[in-house]
Amino acid sequence: MTDEILLKATDVIKTFSTRSKKFGRPHLATAVNGVSLEIRRGETLGIVGESGCGKSTLARCLVQLLPTTSGSVFFEGTEISKLSRRGLRPLRRKMQLVFQDPYASLNPRRTVGDIVAEPLRINKFGTEEIIRERVRELFRTVGLDVNSLTRYPHEFSGGQRQRIGIARALALNPSLVVADEPVSALDVSVQAQVLNLMADLQDKFNLTYLFIAHDLGVVRHVSDRVGVMYLGEIVELGEADELYDRPMHPYTDALLSVVPELNDTDAPRRERIILKGDVPDPSDRPSGCSFHPRCPVATERCAVEKPALVEIRPGRSVACHYPKNAG
Amino acid sequence: MPDSPILSVQDLQVTFATRQGPLRAVDGLSFDVAPKEVVGIVGESGSGKSVSMYSVLGLVRDANVQINGSVKFQGREILGLSDQEMQPIRGGEIGMIFQDPMTALTPVYTVGWQIAEQLRAHSGMTKQQARERAIELLGEVGIPDPRKRVDRYPHEFSGGMRQRVVIAMALSCNPKLLIADEPTTALDVTTQAQILDLMLKLQDSYNSSIVIITHDMGVIAEMAHKVVVMYAGRPAEIGPEIDVVRNPRHPYTWGLLGAVPRVESRNDRLTTIPGNAVSPLDIPEGCAFADRCEYRMDICTKRPQLKGTNSHLDACWLSDEQRLTIRSKAVR
Ligand SMILES: Nc1ncnc2c1ncn2[C@@H]1O[C@H](COP(=O)(O)OP(=O)(O)OP(=O)(O)O)[C@@H](O)[C@H]1O
Ligand SMILES: Nc1ncnc2c1ncn2[C@@H]1O[C@H](COP(=O)(O)OP(=O)(O)OP(=O)(O)O)[C@@H](O)[C@H]1O
Ligand code: SF4
Ligand SMILES: [Mg+2]
Ligand SMILES: [Mg+2]
Numbered sequence: 001m002t003d004e005i006l007l008k009a010t011d012v013i014k015t016f017s018t019r020s021k022k023f024g025r026p027h028l029a030t031a032v033n034g035v036s037l038e039i040r041r042g043e044t045l046g047i048v049g050e051s052g053c054g055k056s057t058l059a060r061c062l063v064q065l066l067p068t069t070s071g072s073v074f075f076e077g078t079e080i081s082k083l084s085r086r087g088l089r090p091l092r093r094k095m096q097l098v099f100q101d102p103y104a105s106l107n108p109r110r111t112v113g114d115i116v117a118e119p120l121r122i123n124k125f126g127t128e129e130i131i132r133e134r135v136r137e138l139f140r141t142v143g144l145d146v147n148s149l150t151r152y153p154h155e156f157s158g159g160q161r162q163r164i165g166i167a168r169a170l171a172l173n174p175s176l177v178v179a180d181e182p183v184s185a186l187d188v189s190v191q192a193q194v195l196n197l198m199a200d201l202q203d204k205f206n207l208t209y210l211f212i213a214h215d216l217g218v219v220r221h222v223s224d225r226v227g228v229m230y231l232g233e234i235v236e237l238g239e240a241d242e243l244y245d246r247p248m249h250p251y252t253d254a255l256l257s258v259v260p261e262l263n264d265t266d267a268p269r270r271e272r273i274i275l276k277g278d279v280p281d282p283s284d285r286p287s288g289c290s291f292h293p294r295c296p297v298a299t300e301r302c303a304v305e306k307p308a309l310v311e312i313r314p315g316r317s318v319a320c321h322y323p324k325n326a327g
Numbered sequence: 328m329p330d331s332p333i334l335s336v337q338d339l340q341v342t343f344a345t346r347q348g349p350l351r352a353v354d355g356l357s358f359d360v361a362p363k364e365v366v367g368i369v370g371e372s373g374s375g376k377s378v379s380m381y382s383v384l385g386l387v388r389d390a391n392v393q394i395n396g397s398v399k400f401q402g403r404e405i406l407g408l409s410d411q412e413m414q415p416i417r418g419g420e421i422g423m424i425f426q427d428p429m430t431a432l433t434p435v436y437t438v439g440w441q442i443a444e445q446l447r448a449h450s451g452m453t454k455q456q457a458r459e460r461a462i463e464l465l466g467e468v469g470i471p472d473p474r475k476r477v478d479r480y481p482h483e484f485s486g487g488m489r490q491r492v493v494i495a496m497a498l499s500c501n502p503k504l505l506i507a508d509e510p511t512t513a514l515d516v517t518t519q520a521q522i523l524d525l526m527l528k529l530q531d532s533y534n535s536s537i538v539i540i541t542h543d544m545g546v547i548a549e550m551a552h553k554v555v556v557m558y559a560g561r562p563a564e565i566g567p568e569i570d571v572v573r574n575p576r577h578p579y580t581w582g583l584l585g586a587v588p589r590v591e592s593r594n595d596r597l598t599t600i601p602g603n604a605v606s607p608l609d610i611p612e613g614c615a616f617a618d619r620c621e622y623r624m625d626i627c628t629k630r631p632q633l634k635g636t637n638s639h640l641d642a643c644w645l646s647d648e649q650r651l652t653i654r655s656k657a658v659r
Contacts, residue, residue, distance in 0.1 A: 050515040157603045187371040187542065187604070192586035192597035199596075214515065217545075221588035221597070241593060258520035259590045260545030264573045267591065274524055275517045278485045 005074075006176060006208050007039040007062060012071035014054075014061050014232075018283065029283035031057040033232035033290075034071070036309070041175070044202065044209040046223030046240065048216055048255070050279050054232040055212045059178050062210065063095040064088055076175070093123055096169035098162075100181035105165055106153040112164050113149030119171045138167040141204075142197060159190035163197065170201065178210045183218060195222060216259050220244050225315075228252045231290040232282055234309060238316040248312070248323040250295050289320070297322050331402065332359035333504050333536045334383070339396035341375070341382050341560075343389065350607050352378040354560040356396075357633070358553075360504065365530065365537045367551030367568070369544060369583075371604055375560035376540045380506050382406075384421065385413045401503065419449040422497030422535075426509035428489035431496060432481045438465070438492045439477030442499055449500040464495040468525060487518035494525060501533055508540045523550060544587055548572050553638075556580050559605050559615035566639035576641040576650060579616045614644065622653065 014032040031054045039045045047055050060066040062073055064080050073081040080091060099105040106115055113135055120131045139146050142163040153161055162182060169177055179198070183191040195218065201207060213219050219226055219240075226243050228236040228251065236249040247253040254273040261269060275294045280286060286293050292302040301321055309319040312326055341353035353375040360366050368376050381387045383398050385408060398406040405416065417423070425431055432441060442464060443457035452460065458477070465473035468491040481489055490510060497505055507526070511519035523546065530537055539550055547554055547568065554571040556564040556579065564577040575581055585598025602619040611617055613628040620627070622645060631642045645653075 050517065159603065188544070188586045189371065189582055189600040190603070192588075192599045195588070196597055196599060215588075216516070217588040217590045220590055220593055244590060255516060256590060258516050260519075260523075260543060260549045261591055262545055262548045262572055262584065262587060262589070264548075264584070270591075272520065272524075274520050278487060278518070279515070 004041040005038050006041040006076060008074045009062055010036050010072050012061050013069045014057050015069045027283040031232050031282055032061060035234050037227060039208060039210060041208050042206050043224040044211050044222050046219040046226040047212045047229060048219045048226060049229030050214060052279060053229045055229055056180050059180055059210060059212055063178055093172040094174050095176045096174040098165050098169050098177060098179040098182045100184050106161060108153055111150050111152060115164060116168045116171060119168060123172055138171060142167045158186050159193055162194050176208045180212045184213060216256060231280060233290060236318045246325040248318040248325050249320050250297050251291050253324060330362045333362055333401060334360040335399040337397040339379060339382060341378050342393045344391040347608050351560050351610055352607060356562055358555050358565055360536045360538060363534055363536055364553060365551045366553045367547035368540045368555045368557060369542060369547050370557035371542060373604060373607060374557040376557055377508055380508060380538060380540060384417055418445055419500045420503050422502035422505045424493050424497050424507040424510045426512050428493045431493045434481055437478050437480055442496050445496050446499050464499055468495045487514055490522055498529055498533060502535050505535050505537045544584060559610050561615055562633055564641040570639045577643050578620050578622055
């Protein structure tokens, strides 16, 4: 990891307008509500949070697959949030995505060789012979059998399909790989194979990962730094081991406390903090701190005054009036 | 003399006749569930977890299925009972919770009506009594304002709330046994924690036993007293939770546990199990795990039987000395 900032986002907001089923009037749902973060070259930034908290939307805004409503995103020093589609095109190849569902993201009617070759052909990587050699090289890199190039996605297992998705993402030597729940659909033993592969590839090609998952164990395992999202906001950000061992935000604290643990050592188990209620809807955001209705330590202040994400120590930020472990 | 088991499964075999040949979904599963015991069944996708428990409940509705073995519920053989004979047991003495709450709920009726119907089918309650009990049950499973919510439809509830409704239904007739198939897999961790907590609380107050199916070793470790690890339709290892998690004996269990990324500490590299899951149409005659096992020996072409000391059993040919040597080399 270097100190070079590969991507920098400032106050990114993304609103969707949705129509309520009952009354038919448009609602504004703020899926991403003012996110600022930096991703350094060569690191893995993990994003965790529960379903609907805005992880995928944030990721799509960061690579400008979705236009941001406001805020700015810089990639390798260029403000990509200002560029037109056309202006973005040359940068696209440097930012690649790997998705959760290897089944849905691969065209069932094309051979896996063609699927991996597609970005190379679109970007005129070279002659057909050069492209074919590159595809074989990519297959070897991700641990797939070169003899299976002419087979179709359905002939592969979930883990193998995820390798195909990774091979395609790597085809054009990207600098940033955004992986949105890349292992969530896989059995734990296959998940471990894919995570180990991603770690090897990162070392080999000095890749930068934005790694999104709801599995807190997976995120700790892969990340150098972690951001915790709640209702479209980053509520805590810090170095992975730091954040997991000494969470500051009451939400992070509760989240970590309820992950089922194997309990195979004599280390005491974290005391479980069971939150009440459900995650609120982003079109109906609570006043003050978005987390206050479910927060075990909330006071009246929390219902009226919104806490900003404050850097408490270098590299360690939290958005809470009463952070834990802050001393 | 320990209490006689609530549920006793002996040598359960479930085979589907398919175009590609016989598919052995479950092959020789045996285990007991004691009163108030929580048994966890774990294993990767396709290992036969759901099919085994659906067979116990007589819910495998497939003309091409062949089910053999014995399933005793409170001492009575229930395998092969007709739908009519199973009726008072299913949803009565045995409650069920599925991964997708909508499997158990109908979108067109209010949740209160659905719970009340279940109650009336299994007891002599009047409509009014059933409705009052439904409201009580909704309150017990932590639905706020149950008197108001009882007349709502399932789509007006969040995923976690719907699962609570299903739990209320499963508990409506004070079941002796609760069978839960991946009850929290579709839920977020904070909701999962609420639901698992609720299940344990209710199990305690209703004195019921639970069989919980999951692929999450962490859920097993926190919920179960006894663990059944399945591989390719066969039990690979069975034992008390603490023994299986802290002192696993089967090479598949070693792989399974080593592959889990932990929240409580970071492991540099995850253990992986080489290769892919076996095809259920093509399970080896000998040890089902042999193709992926790094300790495979000549004898592994013969099927290892479940054996062990006390209640900790496993199906593997490795001797105790071999396992000790292997495990002491494995660094954590
Ligand atoms: N195209 C869209 N139109 C309207 N609302 C949307 C759209 N995409 C996302 N949302 C809403 O934005 C919020 C954030 O969604 P997002 O998919 O980013 O969450 P997520 O954290 O990725 O969740 P998950 O873990 O389930 O993938 C949700 O409330 C979602 O319903
Ligand atoms: N009706 C059926 N006909 C043919 N094969 C079936 C049928 N139902 C299940 N199977 C097969 O039986 C095997 C065991 O399936 P089962 O659903 O029990 O797996 P599982 O362990 O519950 O997996 P998961 O974790 O994915 O739920 C699988 O190979 C499955 O494809
Ligand atoms: S019986 Fe043989 S192949 Fe099977 S798990 Fe044991 S050592 Fe491995
Ligand atoms: Mg998402
Ligand atoms: Mg299943």
